[in-house]
Amino acid sequence: MTVRIPQVWLPAQFARLADLPPGLEYARWDGRSAFPSDPAEVVFYVPPLTQDIGVISRPLPRMTRLRAVQALSSGTDELRTQLDRIPRPVTLCNAGGAPAPGTAELALILASLRGIPESVRAQPGGAWSPQVSPSLYERPVLIVGYGAVGSALEELLVPFGCAVTRVAGTDRDAPRGPVRSVAHLPRLVADADVVVLSTPLTPKTRQLFDAFMLARMKDGALLVNVARGAVVDTDALLKETHEGRLRAALDVTDPEPLPPGHPLRAAPGVLITPHVGAFTTSLWPRLEQLVRRQLSRFAVGEELENVVSR
Template identity: 55%
Template sequence: MTDTTRTDRTPGQDPSAARPTVWLSLPPDEIEGLPDAFDYVHWDGEDDFPADPADASFYVVPYMKGPVAGARPLAAMRNVKVVQTLSAGVDHIAPHLGQLPPGVRLCNARGVHEASTAELTLTLILSSLRGVPRFVRGQDNEKWYAGFYPALADRRVLIVGYGSIGAAVEDRLVPFECTVERVARSARPSPRGPVHAMDELPGLLPSADVVVLTTPLTEQTRGLANAPFLAAMKDGALLVNVARGPVVDTKALLAETESGRLTAALDVTDPEPLPAGHPLWHAPGVLISPHVGGSTSAFLPRAKRLVVGQLRRFAAGTPLENVVAES
């Protein structure tokens, strides 16, 4: 077991006094501005724990280590007060909150992934509409696929799950001369226009040229894009999923894409990773990226700022940001 404990002390503090321990999935010596009120250990999902999980007061969950690794120490974290993910979604941790003591706050990474995910969303939309996958295959085979292709301009884009990522997507759509409509769990105003409630979705789908899914995965959104949802989309529409794979019914999507009625651009799939031989790989009109919406060079600086800010608030006893659940 490797101990990477940081043991800085506040001036005048009794060296024998026990201090709260923070489990970081980012190396603490690579993060500037960490408060000196804590001891830090580094654990990024390895088999061995760097310290006793029972001593952890604040736990930053490993990022992109699959659905199992991050939850592994939770049952032993008897004294933890905060669980901080570095992902926008918390569906890999929320089911395990029952293992934790009462009052543990679960926080997500709002503010970390908006820029990267919105960039990829725009990339998927433009690539799909403008025929980029066909051009790449044409280049591989020395074929020149000239002709007219759909543009994003003048299209109607429907963003389903309009939160901070949905708003970031809309920010990047603005220069492309398209119309944007927004759907969230409940209706509300937004700086760019009204946000419709989810029960209005059936009436909005038939007029959308592009439907973008940015909703978190919950019991309410699992299978949201099912056969009736997809059937309500207009002929030739594009479905873009940058949320979670299970938000879409894969079997229903395959039926629509294999018929040629809909196209799709997917950064997430169900199952995931998509296994060799799965029909989605070769479904007509389907573009797949390997769940890379948030994993870009923009991740680390934003993740570090989030962790430092949350730990400073925790040390000061002030309210944390991004609290999405409590045990």
């Protein structure tokens, strides 16, 4: 009788990941080449780190023994939709706090407030136009989505003496102060000079910042989105930025990738980066530590960390 060894697929980027638990067979896949083994034997899948859901989901229909998927991102909305089509329970875990430091570090607040995009655009033409720009010091900042990214961002804001207000799904207490529920958002957003979105994309948060919520923001306020593009109504944001009433700094957009010639690219006061918040050299060691912990738990039947759905 042939013994079937449970298989694990890891991203090709984890080629040097060692000290993995025994009793499992490991293969690496880069998302582009042929499958490294029979997908039907895979029980634990760590997809390649890519924003292309087509690459991530390609082997899923053939993974008939799949029991767990460990995403390498905090957001799992598209992957969850793909797993919902599988007619058996599969545990989906996200990356938890691993991407949080890089995403919080990006946040784009200082670059936008200090007019860095305008200076970069002026550089090739030789323009020299000094301006007085807003300061971040002691400004009221609203963080919408107070999880790993939101709390990491607040730690970075501490030296600036910002008055931080925290918003999440429900009222609760956090080490640095109370977290208010999203029901208070229409009132709280009106008091903030900077609004940072770091909330997961769910049916409740899709276009949370619509025309009504954007209209509630202060004149001259800055909207920063490091969550998901669909948390913001793009058309409503375009209207506010073209009128010069709001500025925006976006690491994520809707649609994404943002097509060439999209009006958001030329909107005044808008800074865009191509969804790179989490991608720093320090991300890989944290992801490797997470995957090693998860596989150790899986091998002995323990509950996995960062479970977002089954």
